[in-house]
Amino acid sequence: MNIKLTQFYGWLNSRASEISSGVNVLWHDTILRPLLLVGLLLNSVSWLLSVLITSKVNADIIGLHHNIYFGITLIGSPRQVYFIPLLGLVIIAANAIFSYLIKDDSRFFMFLFAVSSILVNVFLILGIASIMLINFQ
Numbered sequence: 001m002n003i004k005l006t007q008f009y010g011w012l013n014s015r016a017s018e019i020s021s022g023v024n025v026l027w028h029d030t031i032l033r034p035l036l037l038v039g040l041l042l043n044s045v046s047w048l049l050s051v052l053i054t055s056k057v058n059a060d061i062i063g064l065h066h067n068i069y070f071g072i073t074l075i076g077s078p079r080q081v082y083f084i085p086l087l088g089l090v091i092i093a094a095n096a097i098f099s100y101l102i103k104d105d106s107r108f109f110m111f112l113f114a115v116s117s118i119l120v121n122v123f124l125i126l127g128i129a130s131i132m133l134i135n136f137q
Contacts, residue, residue, distance in 0.1 A: 025103055026096065026110070035114035039092050042121035046085040049128045054078045056136065063134040072134065084128055088121045 027033055053062075057078045064081070065074035095113035102109050 023100070026099055029107075029110070032099070032110055032114055035111065035118065036092075036096070039114065039117040039121055042118060042125060043085055043088045043092060046088055046121060046125050046128055049125065049132070050081045050085050053081050053128070053132060053135070062131070064131060066130065066134045081128065081131060084124050088117075088124045091120050092117045 026036075060077070061075045062078050062081075063072040063074070064076050065072070067073045095117045099110040099113045
């Protein structure tokens with residue numbers, strides 16, 4: 001039992017050092033770092049807007065989606081707004097993992113993943129802004 005535990009600890013330690021070196025490679029890239037920081041900054045803006053929405057709502061339900069033909073088509077709890085920035089954070093993490101996995105093959109795709117994280121977070125901010133417009137006209 002003790003031997004298997006030490007083997008697992010050794011395997012875990014080697015994976016942690018491998019991940020740490022991969023993160024260092026991604027972080028020390030002079031073009032990729034600002035792109036990742038912009039993505040994280042946009043995601044923090046979406047978190048702040050979500051907190052603003054939930055702090056200003058007095059009702060138990062809010063409009064979450066609006067259609068020009070039918071009006072409000074989705075209502076729900078104000079806490080459901082937090083799924084939008086969480087989705088952005090998951091996309092940033094997934095793109096960082098994909099960038100780590102292909103770091104040796106192609107730098108172009110690393111930059112493509114970082115730019116796509118930025119674009120996704122911009123569209124998520126627009127979605128949160130539309131929720132603000134629906135509920136606080």
